[in-house]
Amino acid sequence: MYVPQPDGTVKRKFAYGKDYDEADRRRRELLDRAQSGIPTPTRDMTLGQWFDYWLACVVKPHLSAGTHKVYSDAVRLHLRPRLGPAVMLKLGVKDLRAAIKLLAEEKSAKTARHALRVLSASLTAAMAEDIGLTRNVAKLVTVRASTDSGKSWGPVQVLRFLTEARRRTVYYPALLLLSLLGLRRAEVCGLRWENVDLDNRVIWVEQQRQRSGPGTIDVELKTDTSKAPLPLPAQCVAPLRWTRMRTAALRERALATGRPWWDDPDRHVFVTRTGQPLQAECLYQTIQRVASSAGLGKMNPKGFRKSCGTLLVHLKVHPRIIKAILRHSRIATSLDIYAEALDPDVIAAIGQLDGLLRQPATLRSLDTDSPRVEARD
Structure with a gap:
């Protein structure tokens, strides 16, 4: 079937199942989403496209306005410029580690760690979608940064x-x-x-x-x-x-x-x-x-x-x-x-x-x- 994408285009998508009934059920779910105007990610979706879908359909309806702003700023300032064109399913640990290391050098280690946490949250949400993502590569990359929460007064x-x-x-x-x-x-x-x-x-x-x-x-x-x-x-x-x-x-x-x-x-x-x-x-x-x-x-x-x-x-x-x-x-x-x-x-x-x-x-x-x-x- 053909399903709408977050960028406004339409792409073909297959529904799979262990038997006919399961495949048909998933096909009907995709049709219901398409008729309701809800975008359905596909396997060739880039991270930039996924960020748009994730912020609009996952974060904004279910999380607070402050959290949506924090995630949006991290995506706009740090993640999209460096990882936006990459295909989400093809993102590897090596490429992600290089991008995060460059971000830490240009900005700071705390900024890089924050961006990595936002990326991890978005990939965790992607694993719940029917697009074939089976692992969160952001959890395999670490950034060493100070965890000092500020001084306290006596x-x-x-x-x-x-x-x-x-x-x-x-x-x-x-x-x-x-x-x-x-x-x-x-x-x-x-x-x-x-x-x-x-x-x-x-x-x-x-x-x-x-x-x-x-x-x-x-x-x-x-x-x-x-x-x-x-x-x-x-x-x-x-x-x-x-x-x-x-x-x-x-x-x-x-x-x-x-x-x-x-x-x-x-x-x-x-x-x-x-x-x-x-x-x-x-x-x-x-x-x-x-x-x-x-x-x-x-x-x-x-x-x-x-x-x-x-x-x-x-x-x-x-x-x-x-x-x-x-x-x-x-x-x-x-x-x-x-x-x-x-x-x-x-x-x-x-x-x-x-x-x-x-x-x-x-x-x-x-x-x-x-x-x-x-x-x-």
Whole structure:
């Protein structure tokens, strides 16, 4: 039969089976796909053609918009220019290793490893299609690159940062949530007032703010285990109340003076001066400015989550509880209690961390490498 291709052409394809019924069933499946306008890859498809099909028919409908963007960028910038013309079924380890080595020399080892992971994901999806691909050559090629996820701060550095943030930025409450709960920046920006219970000191992390096309939208978290209620540290309550009053005051001032104001229908906790929900990129720039002003250097985007885990380890919190606070997806079987109520151990751990960062005097003995902090104290 003739089936449509991702590039808009039509090619002949055969359906095989162990007997007539199996072959006929596969033939009817191909006909149904063709009548629905769904492209069907063939054995002579190039990697460039497969990337188009994979991104449009596999990644975009089933994965998040952020993942689709990451994969699309890797394909557009690194994979298609080097491997696009190659026939997918004829791609060998030798040719792939040479292309990845050249990419590592031109860009970096981390870039090459990331591109290799994207290629591996696409070839794994190709093995599920009826095109004859039986092995993933990307898994046979390795790239040696640093796995450093960024530095983490100790209690003294976190305290210095929060002290500086209190004076420097109105988004100090957001930085408190990053430091004490290890939330992701996108999760903080996606936090809504309906997710915050200041009286009972509980917040629910249910969505994150991500860029999509020309603007930003709230999207679901990647895994169900990331959706979890967390105890709100005591020192976060007053700053969050102040944030709510600030938003109301900004709105009244804008309406009274005729300045532009955007009424947020979702009532995000952290907004800009014009009422727009705060973006993760803006929060990241705020973090860097505060860190530089405090003399702490540049902070890795994931540094706060790592610092939160480091501080909890310092407090001798059980690793299971640390993973519960950070909501790592690899321990989904151990987080079922989040569907019902808060874990008492999680509440105790957050309380200990809150208490640690409330006592500057006790931190002086921990600062063995920073005479600047001693002088300032």
